[in-house]
Amino acid sequence: MRKELELYEIILLLDPNLIDNEVNNKIEFYQEFLMGKGSKVMVQNQGRKGLSYAIKKFEAANFIQIVFLGNGKLINLLNSTIRRDERVLRHIVTKLNKTF
DSSP states (O other), X not given: OOOOOEEEEEEEEEOTTOOHHHHHHHHHHHHHHHHHTXXXXXXXXXXXXXXXXXXXXXXXXXXXXXXXXXXHHXXXXXXXXXXXXXXEEEEEEEEEEEEO
C-alpha cells in the first residue's frame, strides 16, 4: 500500500547576514532537494524581517516559506538536512489539511 502524499509548509529563518544571492542559492538548494525527491514545490521569499526575540543573537532573519507535497520519510530527510545547515536559524514544518 502506497503512502498518500500530503501538503506541508515549512518556514525557514535564515541568517540575516546572507546577501540576496546567497539567500537565492539556499532557496534553490531546498527547492531542488524536494523536487529531486519527487515533490511539487512552491516557494515564497518573505524577505528580511525583525524578530520578536533574538535567535542565536540575531534580531532579524530572512523568512522563506515553502509549500510542498510529501510524506513522513521526506520530512525526516528534510529535517536532518536543515539541522546540518548553519545558516538556518530556525525552521518549522506544519502539515496542511489537503490530502492528494
